[in-house]
Amino acid sequence: MHFVFISSLVPVKAPASGYDIANRVIVDALRLLGHKVSVLGFLQPGHEAAEPAHTHLLGRLEVTNARVSKWQKALWLKESLVHGEPVSVAKMHAAAPAEVRAALEACGAIDGLILNSVQLPGAFLDIFRAWPCLFIAHNVEARSAADNARAAGNPLTRLLFQRDARLLARLEGDLCAASRHVFTLAEADRAELGVGDALRSTALPLVTSVTLPGGPAPRAARYDAGMIGSWTWAANRAGLDWFIAEVVPRLPSDFTLAIAGGTGAVAPAAPANVAFLGRVDDARAFVRSCRVIPLISRTGTGVQLKTIETFEMGLPSVATANALRGISHVPGNCVAADDPASFATALVDRVGRSRAGETLDSDGRAFHEGQLSGLMSALALGLSRAGWQG
Numbered sequence: 001m002h003f004v005f006i007s008s009l010v011p012v013k014a015p016a017s018g019y020d021i022a023n024r025v026i027v028d029a030l031r032l033l034g035h036k037v038s039v040l041g042f043l044q045p046g047h048e049a050a051e052p053a054h055t056h057l058l059g060r061l062e063v064t065n066a067r068v069s070k071w072q073k074a075l076w077l078k079e080s081l082v083h084g085e086p087v088s089v090a091k092m093h094a095a096a097p098a099e100v101r102a103a104l105e106a107c108g109a110i111d112g113l114i115l116n117s118v119q120l121p122g123a124f125l126d127i128f129r130a131w132p133c134l135f136i137a138h139n140v141e142a143r144s145a146a147d148n149a150r151a152a153g154n155p156l157t158r159l160l161f162q163r164d165a166r167l168l169a170r171l172e173g174d175l176c177a178a179s180r181h182v183f184t185l186a187e188a189d190r191a192e193l194g195v196g197d198a199l200r201s202t203a204l205p206l207v208t209s210v211t212l213p214g215g216p217a218p219r220a221a222r223y224d225a226g227m228i229g230s231w232t233w234a235a236n237r238a239g240l241d242w243f244i245a246e247v248v249p250r251l252p253s254d255f256t257l258a259i260a261g262g263t264g265a266v267a268p269a270a271p272a273n274v275a276f277l278g279r280v281d282d283a284r285a286f287v288r289s290c291r292v293i294p295l296i297s298r299t300g301t302g303v304q305l306k307t308i309e310t311f312e313m314g315l316p317s318v319a320t321a322n323a324l325r326g327i328s329h330v331p332g333n334c335v336a337a338d339d340p341a342s343f344a345t346a347l348v349d350r351v352g353r354s355r356a357g358e359t360l361d362s363d364g365r366a367f368h369e370g371q372l373s374g375l376m377s378a379l380a381l382g383l384s385r386a387g388w389q390g
Contacts, residue, residue: 002037002109004107004110005040005041005116006114007039007116007120008092008116010039010042010043010057011028011039013050014048017230021208021209022185025206026136026379029372030379033376038054039055040100041120042059043057044060056104058095058100063119077160085123086145086171088164089123091119092119097124100124112133113128113133115178115179118168121175122171128178132180135178138302139300140192141168141171144235144299144301146165147238172193173194176200181202183203185204185302186302186326187326188325188326190203201382202379202381203378204375206308208309216362216364219289220289223257223291225256225292225347225351227260227293227295228261228280228286228287229260229261229306231262232262235299237264239323242298242340243294244269246340248274250341250345251344255273255351258274258275259276260279260280260283261279287315288313288315291316292317292354292360294317294347295310297322302325308371312368314331314363316350316360317335319334321336
């Protein structure tokens with residue numbers, strides 16, 4: 001079969017964000033199943049398309065709010081109001097409908113479209129619904145927007161998130177209705193999107209790459225605990241703020257904690273044993289320099305790719321319930337803890353054992369193999385239920 005993967009951002013050679021990682025893995029897995037997959041969408045500045053020969057670009061587009069000017073944000077809001085769309089969807093009108101149609105025509109004969117998340121598919125659904133479609137819901141975007149509205153301190157920001165939540169709920173319903181089958185990245189999202197019937201949807205286990213990771217290897221600890229993320233994203237920042245305010249005060253003063261990744265203009269106030277590193281050159285080398293990884297997600301839907309990456313690397317961790325969403329098999333070196341006191345206690349225990357010379361790392365290859373097998377099976381099952389057998 002020849003599918004066209006319709007995505008706001010196309011899969012890239014060096015995926016870094018969870019969204020980029022998921023895109024690359026899903027396309028690679030479809031190809032491993034024997035399907036031809038073309039890709040259509042935008043390329044973020046600074047990235048290279050993973051498969052240029054099979055990629056049809058609508059242009060280069062920066063979509064991250066923290067990296068654009070206030071003027072650009074105002075233009076996106078204007079587009080959102082003009083089109084009656086969520087802001088994230090309105091950004092996609094950097095391309096004209098004629099350009100989208102031309103890119104589809106350049107793909108040749110098409111058996112079906114894979115509508116990846118809500119942004120680009122939502123902006124041009126009237127064009128895409130002319131083909132048989134599948135929909136991949138990375139998250140329940142409407143609930144994420146509603147959660148962001150509740151957490152917003154600024155009244156205008158709250159109103160904008162509430163507006164997005166209403167529009168996203170309608171759009172997600174339209175995308176599900178237009179699709180032969182829906183894939184989610186977490187089991188719980190199926191029912192929340194109204195497609196809980198097994199014939200209508202399938203949850204996809206994820207990996208960070210279809211290539212088997214390396215096995216356990218000796219590593220030197222520089223920090224007791226560390227985490228990396230895009231902390232300007234509202235859901236991630238909510239977890240970080242909770243951790244700094246509720247967990248860190250319960251840790252000993254000699255407990256060293258490093259936080260990598262951008263925090264925006266203002267980093268949370270934190271004691272001297274917390275270091276904000278900003279962007280690091282090698283994310284994997286950084287997390288390997290930490291004795292234990294706190295997985296601190298408090299809100300959001302879908303799956304946490306940082307959780308999956310931590311498990312694939314075999315690193316010991318302490319995780320909230322939300323950080324474990326979409327994970328059916330949790331490795332033995334991960335401790336689940338949802339309240340601040342339990343979370344802090346688990347961190348101190350694991351760091352103490354590591355300082356004493358105990359090896360807490362595991363072999364992440366078993367976790368990866370189980371996830372990849374589940375991903376391939378779930379994709380094949382969903383395609384079959386959508387009517388594509390070969």
